[in-house]
Structure formats: structure tokens, C-alpha cells
């Protein structure tokens with residue numbers, strides 16, 4: 001018994017210095033260290049807590065390039081039971097539709113090999129694209145119900161999951177029949193540390209699998225760049241907003257404050273706003 | 282426009298020609314019986330796109346019985362047509378219910394573009410709709426254009442680093458779906474004389490499987506930053522949470538709210554919902570005062586709509602200096618208390634001090650940037 005949980009994570013470049021190739025519009029990843037997308041660690045933590053409480057297994061899944069295996073090893077060191085990496089040249093250049101297609105079919109492959117999956121859990125968004133698409137898209141492919149921004153979850157007697165979230169000033173609680181897709185609010189769960197035992201397990205037992213499209217058997221026109229309805233047409237620099245750019249280095253703080261206040265009171269955009277606040281009316 | 286070669290595209294996508302699709306839709310999000318401001322804002326890019334495509338702007342209004350009265354608001358702001366579905370099951374937002382109705386309508390009417398506001402709910406809903414239609418979606422656009430030759434909409438968004446802009450096309454699939462965050466576009470001015478067509482549609486939304494069992498309004502906090510006219514924002518340069526105490530005094534004097542950079546949020550000095558920038562919120566205050574914030578590209582994309590930006594920074598070479606309207610160079614621990622003093626004096630002495638402030642010529646030491 002217990003829950004079988006698949007948790008999705010992305011291996012992302014960890015720097016602001018990443019540039020886009022102006023010709024192809026893709027990320028230049030060379031020389032940039034990568035990490036597990038930080039919001040996904042909250043999703044992993046929720047999965048682990050549910051397993052620790054109700055039993056079952058947590059399976060980490062990613063679509064990514066070969067180095068993403070380091071991410072799998074890290075998650076296994078944290079206590080994840082098993083991992084799948086969907087990795088193939090034909091998956092390269094995928095937009096979120098093509099990525100979610102591989103992940104949804106990967107989940108079906110996982111079900112075939114390990115048994116029925118009860119929950120698929122994702123992070124809120126990735127730091128390299130921050131679209132927050134994948135959760136809803138996987139739910140759409142699988143035709144499972146889904147809830148975003150989850151910050152608490154518990155099973156009910158009738159084997160549904162009860163989740164709580166905060167959306168625009170409201171606390172909401174949902175009851176969702178399994179199987180279901182959840183996406184976890186950023187920072188909702190503090191990820192646990194890796195353990196030595198987990199680290200050894202990852203290194204020695206290697207409880208993970210690398211799956212190519214040969215094993216997955218998807219139409220090559222439906223994955224990677226070809227399976228992506230959106231394409232990057234070009235990349236440019238963001239135009240600057242014109243600003244006044246008036247700079248003042250005061251002799252003393254009071255002088256600086258007076259300079260600024262005079263500017264704001266002479267500026268028709270801000271004058272009335274400030275006087276209204278100070279004098280009322 | 283391209284001819285789609287049905288043998289070349291993914292076998293599970295419907296093979297449809299772009300020319301079969303017309304009109305630019307804005308799906309309205311309802312909250313407490315009203316259309317949310319962010320959805321009305323989406324009518325601005327919708328009108329720009331529709332004009333370039335020579336197509337119509339269509340509002341899509343899904344709600345409980347009685348919602349049709351809201352069509353007027355969309356028409357006043359530029360919708361030429363509003364498609365309405367009223368149903369009991371649409372009185373509660375659920376991405377499954379609302380989403381499946383949008384999908385059904387889109388299959389019937391074949392719009393060329395669908396726009397959603399990227400509110401928390403919109404971000405949950407839009408990718409479901411796009412995926413179910415097997416089409417592309419571009420999140421958090423900051424601008425839209427139309428390629429004059431192919432008639433493809435260009436969805437423009439900052440990709441990884443906020444300095445760059447990616448132009449994204451959806452050449453082989455329709456509808457083209459895009460979202461933009463609240464406050465990236467201003468809402469069109471309403472004109473209640475405007476006339477538009479109203480289409481009442483019937484639909485049977487499914488019972489949502491994710492069942493809402495409890496909903497409670499959280500204790501009302503301060504004004505959310507996206508609605509504030511004055512924002513006093515702090516960064517890493519404050520040096521600690523006590524720095525925000527100094528900012529609060531200034532904010533309360535000029536009716537502002539507190540916000541901050543990601544580094545201030547990461548340090549735990551202010552809550553996440555007060556973060557400005559690419560991965561935080563876009564704000565559109567009249568006055569944005571950035572204190573101890575360096576002005577990274579990811580921060581500054583969030584304040585593009587600010588009418589005036591003031592910077593207080595100790596470093597005259599900080600990037601923000603060339604991106605602000607007025608900058609005072611100095612330690613905020615000295616400048617802000619001095620500013621508070623001046624404001625208090627102006628509050629007390631009123632016109633008398635105002636005259637003195639405006640007349641008093643101070644010789645300005647300018648730094649050229």
C-alpha cells in the first residue's frame with residue numbers, strides 16, 4: 001500500500017551570466033554550472049513527507065541532458081527511492097508542450113515498470129523560464145485533476161488528497177481524488193539535507209534509469225524542437241525606458257533631502273501626490 | 282501565412298490552417314463578482330494585435346447567472362464582441378471547469394489569439410487550455426507584435442536574463458496563446474458610450490474533480506504592492522531587517538507601502554509577496570523609491586511602468602543611477618532620516634516652507650552618467 005509519487009525536477013543553469021545565442025535563440029549552457037531548480041526541492045520535500053507518513057515510494061523524474069544525472073543522485077541522497085531520466089538528442093529544444101508530453105508519457109512508462117502512480121508533484125516554476133506551465137500541461141495530457149500553489153497536504157479516509165493553498169488573499173482548501181497533479185508553492189517546504197546513507201546508496205546502488213526515446217517510443221515529430229509549437233524567432237535587447245537621470249551628491253544629508261524634495265515638488269507627476277499625502281484633501 | 286503540411290507536424294496535433302482562425306480573445310477572470318483589473322489590462326495588447334491583424338477584439342466572460350452585466354465593462358474598454366456563458370458551476374473558479382469551457386468555445390469559434398492575465402489563477406488555467414488544444418503558449422509577455430508577412434503574433438518576453446527579449450512565434454498552430462503579468466499593460470480608458478455585440482453561448486461545464494471545501498479571506502494586510510501609488514523599496518544595501526524600520530517611517534509619511542529586491546526577500550527581511558521584479562511582481566506606482574538596491578535587470582523589469590523612480594544609493598556607479606529619474610548619492614541611514622525631517626517640516630509649516638523649498642537655490646553638484 002502507500003503512495004507512489006512521481007516528482008518532477010529540472011536541471012537548470014545556475015547563474016545570471018547565462019547568455020542566449022542570438023542566432024538560434026537557445027541558451028548557451030557551456031561553462032555554466034547547473035543545479036536542481038530550487039523550487040523543485042520544495043516539491044521533493046512534500047513528496048518525501050507524504051511517503052514518510054503514509055508509506056510507498058518517491059520517484060524523481062526529469063527530462064534533461066546527461067549531466068542531469070547529478071540531480072538524480074542528489075535527490076536520492078536526500079531520500080528519494082528511485083529516479084528516471086528521460087534523455088535523448090531528439091528531446092532537445094523542447095518548449096513546454098513537448099516537455100510535458102515526454103514527462104506525461106514517461107510517467108506512463110514508470111507506471112508500467114513500477115505500478116500505478118497516485119500523485120505527480122512539480123515545483124511552482126523554473127528559474128530559467130519561470131513559465132509554471134508543466135504541472136497543468138502534464139495534468140492535461142494525463143486527464144488528471146490538478147491544483148497549483150500547494151502548501152500543505154494530507155490524505156483523507158476516502159483516499160483523496162486534501163490540499164491547502166493561498167491565492168490572492170484567500171486561503172483555499174481542496175479535496176482532490178487520486179491520481180492527481182500538484183504543484184507546490186515556492187518555499188512551502190524546507191528541503192531536508194542529504195544523508196551519508198543516501199549518498200552511498202546513490203553511488204553504489206545507482207537506483208535510477210536513463211530512458212531514451214527508443215524506449216519511450218514517441219513520434220519524433222512530437223518531441224523536442226519539432227514537437228514544439230512555439231519557436232524563438234529572434235532575440236534582442238530590452239529597450240531602455242527614458243528616465244531623467246538626475247543625480248546629486250550632496251554636501252550633507254539635509255542638503256540631499258532638500259534637493260530630492262525640491263525635484264519631487266517641481267515635478268508635476270509627483271507634486272500633488274506628495275502634498276496630498278502630507279496636507280490631506 | 283504558412284500552409285501547414287499535415288505530414289510534417291506532430292501526428293497528435295490537429296492539422297488546421299492558420300487562415301481558418303480569426304479574432305483576438307481576452308478571457309476575463311472574475312473575482313467577487315467583478316472582472317479583475319489584470320484582465321481588463323489585457324484588452325490593451327488585444328487591441329494592438331487586433332488592429333494589426335485587422336481582426337476583432339472579443340471578450341470571453343464565463344461566470345454564474347447574472348454575469349452578462351459585466352460585458353459592458355469589456356465593451357467600454359475596447360471589446361467589439363463579448364461571448365458569455367452563464368452557469369451555476371462557473372460561480373466558483375476552477376481551472377477544470379473554466380478551462381474546459383474555454384477549450385470548447387475555442388474549438389467552435391477558432392480565435393487566432395487568446396490572451397489571459399498571468400494572475401495566480403490565470404497562470405494555473407492558461408497552460409491547461411493551451412495543452413488541451415495542443416497549441417503553444419508563451420508566459421509573461423511584456424509586449425506583442427505581429428509579423429507583417431506571416432501574420433504570426435510575436436509574443437515578446439524576457440527569457441532567462443531580463444536584459445534580453447525573445448520573440449516567440451507559433452507558426453503551425455492556432456490559437457496563439459499568451460499571458461502577461463498584472464500591470465505590464467495599462468487598462469484602456471473606459472468609454473461607456475461604446476457599443477458591442479453580445480453572444481450568449483450555452484455550455485455544460487463539468488463538475489470539477491478538485492472540490493473546493495473551504496475558502497476563507499485572510500486577514501487584510503497592507504495594500505498589495507501592485508496597487509500602491511507610492512512604494513518604498515529596500516535591497517541588500519539596507520544591511521539588515523532593522524533597515525526596513527527606517528523605510529517604514531518614510532513610507533507612512535507619504536502614504537507608501539514597503540517592497541524590496543529579491544536579495545531582501547531571500548535574506549528574510551520582507552515577505553515574498555513584496556518582491557519586485559522578474560520573479561516577483563510588476564508594479565506601477567507613481568513614485569518608486571529604491572533604497573540600497575543596485576538596479577539589476579531582473580529587478581528593473583518590475584518597475585518599467587513606474588512613473589518616477591528615485592534611488593538612494595551609496596555608490597555613484599551602481600547601475601540604478603542611470604535608470605532612475607532622481608538619485609541621491611549617500612548612506613540611506615543618513616539620507617532617509619533627513620528626508621523624513623524635511624517632510625515633517627513641510628507637513629507642519631505648509632506653504633511657507635514649500636515656498637522656501639522651491640525658491641531656495643542650492644548649487645547642484647551633478648554627476649554626469
Ligand SMILES: Cc1cc2nc3c(=O)[nH]c(=O)nc-3n(C[C@H](O)[C@H](O)[C@H](O)COP(=O)(O)OP(=O)(O)OC[C@H]3O[C@@H](n4cnc5c(N)ncnc54)[C@H](O)[C@@H]3O)c2cc1C
Pocket residue numbers: 015016127128441515516517518519541542543544545556557558559560561562572573574575576577578579580593594595596599611612613614
Ligand atoms: C532568473 C533570475 C530572476 C531574478 N528575479 C529577481 C526579481 O524578481 N527581483 C529582484 O530584485 N532580483 C531578482 N533577481 C536577482 C538580481 O539579479 C539581483 O541579484 C538582485 O536584484 C540584487 O538585489 P539588491 O539590489 O538588493 O542587492 P545588491 O545587488 O547587492 O545591491 C545592494 C546595493 O545597495 C547599495 N548600498 C549598500 N550600502 C548602502 C547604504 N548604506 N546606503 C545606500 N545604499 C547602499 C550598494 O551600493 C548596492 O548598489 C533574479 C535573478 C535571476 C538570475
Ligand SMILES: Nc1ncnc2c1ncn2[C@@H]1O[C@H](COP(=O)(O)O)[C@@H](O)[C@H]1O
Pocket residue numbers: 008009010011037039040043061062063064096099103121122123124125126129130131132133134135
Ligand atoms: N525538463 C523537466 N523535467 C522534469 N520536470 C520539469 C522539467 N521542466 C519543468 N519541470 C517541472 O515543472 C515545474 C514548472 O516548470 P516550468 O513550467 O518550466 O516553469 C518545475 O518546477 C519542475 O517541477
